[in-house]
Amino acid sequence: MSEVKRILVLGGGFAGIECVRKLESYFRHDDNAQITLVSEDNFFLFTPMLPQVASGNVETRHIVIPIRTLLKRTKFYEAEVKSIDPYGKTVILSGTSEKRGVSLHYDYLVLALGSQTNFFGMDNLEKLAYTMKTLNDAVILRNRVIDMLEQADNETDPILKKSLLTFVIVGGGFAGIETAGELNDLLLDARKYYSNIQRNDIRVTVLEALPSILPGFNEKLAKFAQEKLGEHGIEVRVSTKLASFSGSEVVIEDVPSATKEAVNQHPLGAILTRTLIWTAGVTPADIIKKSVFKTNRGGIAINEFLQSVDFAEVFAIGDCCYLVDPNTNRPLPPTAQSAEAEAEVAAQNLYALVRGGQKRKFMYVPKGQLAIIGKRSAIASLFGFHLHGFIAWWLWKTIYLSKIPRLDKKVRIFIDWTIDMFFDRDIARLKTMKPKPLEEFKELDEVDDVW
């Protein structure tokens, strides 16, 4: 009889869930493989639909799937990983007064802890900006937008009113563009209930430091998206970066092109706004940066088999790893698509390590890209075809609906979309849930549940 092997997966996002599901399938006849998953939330979050939660197009709970409903034989811990010791092959989970601190030992480890918003060291932004990364972010942003409409409707100072109705989104990637499109749709739909707010009182602006939005998309499609956003009333300013934000004013700067002299850089101007949404980048989770693993640009350095370069029994996948795509010679962008592709190969290679067999090299073959830009319009690049407009929007909906795990969530989202076609958006503002820091930590020495 073969020896029991403990496989521990950290992170219940795209990479972690896909990896666990593949492991369950590879080891389905092997009771000696113990699979454990740890994640700080007990749900899987379908991030591509976060902007639709922010705009009220989709109900909050419909884009999250309880992790336990996705697992067959994996043991699950809802807990925050506090530290990882690859020498002792131990992971420590934090405890609180209600939750026991736990220490887990492993033979094989998969790191799939994702990323967090990157503020590039601008502390002020971290305090003042809104973000679009977690479910809480989407709920908070929706409440904020409705709050701004409520305040602006009764505001008599025209300058203040204008600034309440100005929304600046920094970052012209997936998250920024989809958020801008959805936000604009919400504002325009909701406006009819606010008799003192006119169409031209509302301003949605996207700032992008690169010369074009949606990097990675075909150039023509990105241009189309930019033009369409303009037609929908969204101002897109490329080669423009944020210099500072005070809470009421955004100062913007021209990004000097390679041909221009950097010394000629001057502030371009200022935008009065109370709401800045920061989607300008992500960086691997802090726990990874604080770990002893070799990292590159904050992500775990891995080989072509997705193993950590210094610990062969440790795999790293998704947004928390750093991998250069040999086809482009550039780091793989942090996407759900690449996270799932890596998860599949990591599970296969882990099986090869545990039960013997040939490991597979990771080669990323993108399936395509899609982004919605508001007003039932989208852009899509699939199998060499480039599409835009309503057909791309319909494709986006069909493809992403098929990707949502579990039939009940698919049905709920489909109903949400159908309702949205015939009825107005709900403008009820729910009380904001600000994340609170954990008040007490019980470190491990009190309770020790080692296996």
Ligand SMILES: Cc1cc2nc3c(=O)[nH]c(=O)nc-3n(C[C@H](O)[C@H](O)[C@H](O)COP(=O)(O)OP(=O)(O)OC[C@H]3O[C@@H](n4cnc5c(N)ncnc54)[C@H](O)[C@@H]3O)c2cc1C
């Ligand atoms: C608004 C938005 C739209 C997007 N749209 C697309 C899209 O259309 N297509 C696409 O391909 N990609 C898209 N992405 C990117 C995509 O969401 C990420 O690349 C993907 O989620 C990465 O998967 P992951 O498993 O590495 O990380 P995640 O999905 O973020 O999962 C990480 C997991 O680790 C857990 N975790 C983190 N730290 C700890 C800790 N200390 N202890 C315990 N658990 C922890 C988290 O709770 C989470 O469950 C979008 C992202 C955003 C924000």
